[in-house]
Amino acid sequence: MMSLGSYLIISLILFVIGLVVMLSRKNIVAILLGIELILNAAALNFVAYSRYVTNNLDGHIFSLFIIVVAAAEAAVGLAIVIRFFQIKETIHIDEATQLRN
Amino acid sequence: MIQQLFGFLSYYIPELICIVLMTTLLVLEALVKEEHGNRGKIIGYALALLSITLIFLFKNLGEAPVYIFHNAITIDPFSTLVKIIMVLGTMGAIFLSYSSKDIYTNLKSEFAIMAVGVLIGGMLLASANNMLTLYLGIETLSILSYVLASFKRDESTSTEAGMKYALYGGLSAGVALYGISHLYGVLGSIQFVDMITKLPGLEGTNLAIVMVSFIFFFVGLGYKISVFPFHMWTPDVYQGSPIPVTAFFAIVPKMAGLAALVRVSFIFFDxxxxxxxxxxxxxxxxxxxxxxxxxxxxxxxxxxxxxxxxxxxxxxxxxxxxxxxxxxxxxxxxxxxxxxxxxxxxxxxxxxxxxxxxxxxxxxxxxxxxxxxxxxxxxxxxxxxxxxxxxxxxxxxxxxxxxxxxxxxxxxxxxxxxxxxxxxxxxxxxxxxxxxxxxxxxxxxxxxxxxxxxxxxxxxxxxxxxxxxxxxxxxxxxxxxxxxxxxx
Known part of the structure; x- marks a missing residue:
């Protein structure tokens, strides 16, 4: 039987993995994947709390909105990455160093 | 029920005008031929409708505060005044974009579309009265801002600005969302009015969770108004973006984020x-x-x-x-x-x-x-x-x-x-x-x-x-x- 605690731990693990991916990977597409992991961790939290604690539908609705927004964000993010690739011919984050002090 | 909904809509006219403006701009942009004179007409149309929005906002300024759409949105003089500032800022940026060489000629009317979109997100954020509208406001604001930052799409600086904005923005929005999810779990609702009733009785672990969650939540808003630990993107994005976009970023998202921060501080921490x-x-x-x-x-x-x-x-x-x-x-x-x-x-x-x-x-x-x-x-x-x-x-x-x-x-x-x-x-x-x-x-x-x-x-x-x-x-x-x- 799954309890609230197990869901929260899984979402925490997802969140931490997402953060680590974002901070350590140099590939921009991988960084976008990290963002998705963080958003999914939050969505999982919402559904778990909704099911076990609050007994209302707020959490379910919220997680649906998260999915929609994540898709929109990924679309825009990937479009910009494609543009970056067409100009620089790489998707390595260390190449994005033109704007600096 | 229906009557009540229409009653609500009468408070929501400024936002509705902006939404109509954005959709009609999209259609006009597709229909009208690509000549400079026509672009000017489209921009004039945008400015005219934004002025009408301004008139309705001034009319709302004197009204008593109301909660509409099942407490999702507050229309009060505070949010209305912030919206007036934002609409003026948008009009200024759109006017600047028309004469600026930094925006490509064939993208001038698209700039207006995006700017009005960001404005709609900012209006939502300024009058958000629950966590869902607040989150949607932040994201509407952010996602269109990424596009605006990379508007000079043939130049690597602008693309890089958009990319940095998108990556930092995605991270901070995700962290804020994670905080909101725990707030929802502990406080039992996403409505501000229901959440505050639970706040005084918190103890021990729950209080600790709520404190940490509020810090996480602050990351999202703090990033939008670029306060200290989350300000690294600001100079890069401002430098890489075309100047009308920079002027726009310096006003609209900042005012919207500040308004949301003020509202959250006053509701939760009084x-x-x-x-x-x-x-x-x-x-x-x-x-x-x-x-x-x-x-x-x-x-x-x-x-x-x-x-x-x-x-x-x-x-x-x-x-x-x-x-x-x-x-x-x-x-x-x-x-x-x-x-x-x-x-x-x-x-x-x-x-x-x-x-x-x-x-x-x-x-x-x-x-x-x-x-x-x-x-x-x-x-x-x-x-x-x-x-x-x-x-x-x-x-x-x-x-x-x-x-x-x-x-x-x-x-x-x-x-x-x-x-x-x-x-x-x-x-x-x-x-x-x-x-x-x-x-x-x-x-x-x-x-x-x-x-x-x-x-x-x-x-x-x-x-x-x-x-x-x-x-x-x-x-x-x-x-x-x-x-x-x-x-x-």
Whole structure:
């Protein structure tokens, strides 16, 4: 039987993995994947709390909105990455160093 | 039920006009042929509808606060005044985009579409009354901002700016969302009104979770208004984006984020509980750090866009001080500051945009000896710089003075000292630019050309408030005072 605690731990693990991916990977597409992991961790939290604690539908609705927004964000993010690739011919984050002090 | 819904819609007319404007712009953009004259007509149409929005907002300004759409949205004078600032800022940016060479000719009407979209997100954020509308507001604002930042799509700097914005933005929105999810779990609802009822009874683990979650939540808002630990993207994005976009970013998302921060602070942290004390402590710390980092880093810059980015960070740090006191006078000071800041920023960006179009760069060198090339422009720019630094008799002084008087009234002398030192630092780098304009010799004797009478008239019209609000501030003070009354 799954309890609230197990869901929260899984979402925490997802969140931490997402953060680590974002901070350590140099590939921009991988960084976008990290963002998705963080958003999914939050969505999982919402559904778990909704099911076990609050007994209302707020959490379910919220997680649906998260999915929609994540898709929109990924679309825009990937479009910009494609543009970056067409100009620089790489998707390595260390190449994005033109704007600096 | 249906009748009630239509009743709600009557309060929502400004937003509805903006939504209609955005969709019709999309259709017009697809139908109209790509000639410069037609673009002008489209932009004129956008400005006309935004003016109508403004009229409806002014009409709403005097109304009592209402909660509409099942408590999802508050329409009160506070949010309405913030929306007025944002609509004016958007109109300014759209007008600037029409004459600026930084926006490609065939993208001028698309800029209007995106700007209006961001404006809709900002309006949603300013009047959000539950976590879902707040999150949607942040994301509507952010996602379209990423597109705007990478608007000069053939240039690597602009694309890089958009990418950095998207990555930082995605991360901070995700972290904020994770915080919101735990707040929802502990407090049992996403409605602000229901959440606050649970706050006083919290103990032990729950209190710890809520505290950490609020810090996570602050990441999302703090990123939008670019306060200290989350400000790294600001100079890069401001420098890489086209100038009209930068002017837009300096006003609309910042005001919307500040409005949401004010509302959240006032709703959740009213009173002397442990949570409220830690929140105001956090605000004090963040404000001091933001001001110092923004102003100190601004000293060594050589790009005017970067300078204005750091200066905007400093201004936001000062504005946050109005939240610390958690009283009406603080909100009044923030609103007045917001109005003044909007006018000053627009003029500074108009002039920078014109010079950078002429010389192809925005370094300090293009300002050298501006007084000999175009005296009027140089004088107005110098006055705006004085105003940004907070010198009397300009309106920037009154705005700064209000914030100082609010914090000194609360006996927060330490932070007042930090703010005063920061004002001196700010004065130094603004005066450096003013000195370049007035005392340095120009590189050649090329006159500034192509500054059309319409542009001159707009700059003068924007300059009038900067000048007169420094002397006759009472009327606007009363308006912002009334707007701060109804905040819960």
């Amino acid at each position: 009173g002397g509980s442990l949570l409220a004390v830690s929140w105001t402590g956090l605000m004090l710390l963040i404000s001091a750090m933001t001001m110092t980092v923004g102003n100190v880093t601004a000293i060594g810059q050589n790009s005017v866009k970067r300078l204005l980015a750091f200066s905007s960070i400093g201004h936001v740090g000062l504005m946050i001080l109005g939240i610390v006191t958690l009283n009406k006078a603080g909100v009044q000071a923030i609103l007045f500051y917001g109005i003044v800041y909007m006018f000053m920023t627009l003029i500074a960006f108009y002039i920078t945009s014109h010079l950078s179009d002429m010389y192809g760069t925005d370094s300090y060198d293009v300002f050298k000896g501006l007084i000999y090339k175009h005296p009027g422009m140089a004088l107005i720019m110098a006055a705006v710089l004085f105003s940004l630094a907070g010198m009397p008799p300009f309106s920037g002084f009154v705005a700064k003075f209000n914030i100082f008087s609010v914090i000194i009234e609360k006996k927060l002398y330490g932070i007042a000292l930090v703010a005063a030192i920061n004002s001196v630092i700010a004065l130094y780098y603004y005066m450096k630019l003013a000195k370049t304009m007035i005392f340095d010799q120009a590189d050649g004797d090329v006159k500034v050309t192509g500054f059309t009478p319409v542009n001159q008239a707009v700059i003068v019209a924007l300059f009038i408030p900067v000048l007169f609000l420094g002397i006759f501030w009472e009327k606007v003070m009363t308006i912002s005072g009334n707007a701060s009354l109804f905040i819960k």
